[in-house]
Amino acid sequence: MGERNRTADRVEPLRQDLVLAFPYKHSTGETIGRFLAGLKEQKKIWGRRVSGLGVVVPPVDYSEVDASPAREWVEVADTGTVTACAVVHRPIEGLHPFPHPFAYVLVRLDGADTALAHVVRDGLQRLRVGARVRAVWAPDGERKGTIRDIVCFEVLES
Amino acid sequence: MSEPPREPVRYVEADLALPYHYVAGDYRARYLRALADKRILGSRCRKTGKVFVPPVVVAPDVFEPADEFVEVADRGVVTTFCIVNIPVYGRDIEIPYVAASVALDGADLSIFALVREVEPEEVRMGMRVEAVWKPDGERRGDYTDIQYFRPTGEPDAPPETFLHRL
Numbered sequence: 353m354g355e356r357n358r359t360a361d362r363v364e365p366l367r368q369d370l371v372l373a374f375p376y377k378h379s380t381g382e383t384i385g386r387f388l389a390g391l392k393e394q395k396k397i398w399g400r401r402v403s404g405l406g407v408v409v410p411p412v413d414y415s416e417v418d419a420s421p422a423r424e425w426v427e428v429a430d431t432g433t434v435t436a437c438a439v440v441h442r443p444i445e446g447l448h449p450f451p452h453p454f455a456y457v458l459v460r461l462d463g464a465d466t467a468l469a470h471v472v473r474d475g476l477q478r479l480r481v482g483a484r485v486r487a488v489w490a491p492d493g494e495r496k497g498t499i500r501d502i503v504c505f506e507v508l509e510s
Numbered sequence: 511m512s513e514p515p516r517e518p519v520r521y522v523e524a525d526l527a528l529p530y531h532y533v534a535g536d537y538r539a540r541y542l543r544a545l546a547d548k549r550i551l552g553s554r555c556r557k558t559g560k561v562f563v564p565p566v567v568v569a570p571d572v573f574e575p576a577d578e579f580v581e582v583a584d585r586g587v588v589t590t591f592c593i594v595n596i597p598v599y600g601r602d603i604e605i606p607y608v609a610a611s612v613a614l615d616g617a618d619l620s621i622f623a624l625v626r627e628v629e630p631e632e633v634r635m636g637m638r639v640e641a642v643w644k645p646d647g648e649r650r651g652d653y654t655d656i657q658y659f660r661p662t663g664e665p666d667a668p669p670e671t672f673l674h675r676l
Contacts, residue, residue: 375599382518
C-alpha cells in the first residue's frame, strides 16, 4: 500500500544528457540561389538595384516601396561598415557558430545601400558601430553555396 | 562578369542542435527507477484521492500535496488515441502506428503509450491493454522499459469508467 514521502526518503536525482536536433532543408529560390552561387563559384557578393531602395544585399525580387521588379545585378565589395552589433558572451553549442565569444553584426557593404547580417569572430574589443570590416572567405573547394561561405567578418585596423 | 552564375543554388541545409540536461527530480526519479523493477508508481492527492501517474508533488487541480506513493497496474484502458501516418524525424517507428493515452488500473490520469500487436484501425476507445516490458536485465529505469501496450482480449471498458480519466 502507499507510503508517505518524507525528506529522508529522497532519492538521488536522475540526470540525462539530451540533444534536440532540427535539420532544415531550405529552398532558396532563383534570386537568393544565384546570390549563393556567386559566393560559391565567384567569391563575389551580388546585390540587385531596386526602385526606392538602391542596391539591396542580399538581393530581393521586387521593391517593397512600389512593388516594381528588381533591376540589374550589382556586384558589391567584400568590405563594409558595421551599422549594428551584439556580442554573444556565452555561446550555446549547436546553436551558435563559434564556441567562443563572437558578435552578430549588420554590415553595409561598400556599394550597397542595405545591411547584411553576419558574424565577427575576432577582435571584439575593436568592434563598434562604424568599424570597418572585411569578409573572410572559406577556401576554394570548401565553399558550399551558403552564407557561411563567408566564414565571418574581420575588423580592419582603423 | 556582370552577373552572378545562371545556375542557382537550389537549397541550403542546416542543422540546429540544442543540447540540454534533463534532471528528473525526486518523484520522477522514483518513478523511473521503479520501472526497472516492472513497477509503475503514482502519487495520491491528500484531498481528492486522485492518483497521478507519473507521480506529482502537488495536485494541479486543487494545489494539495500528492505525497502518498501507490503502485498501479501495468494494464489499463485506451482512453483516446491517434493513428500516426507521417514519419517523425528521429523516431524510428514504422508507420502507421498508434499513439494512445492509456489510463492504468488504479490511476486517475492517463499516460502516453504506443499500442502495437494490433491493426491500427482496430484500436478503439475503451480497449483493454497491457504493458509489454523489456526483458529482465535490459530495463534501465527509463521510459523505454515499457516498450508498448498490446490488447489483452478482455471486453472493452464502458465509457463511463474512463471518460473522466482522459
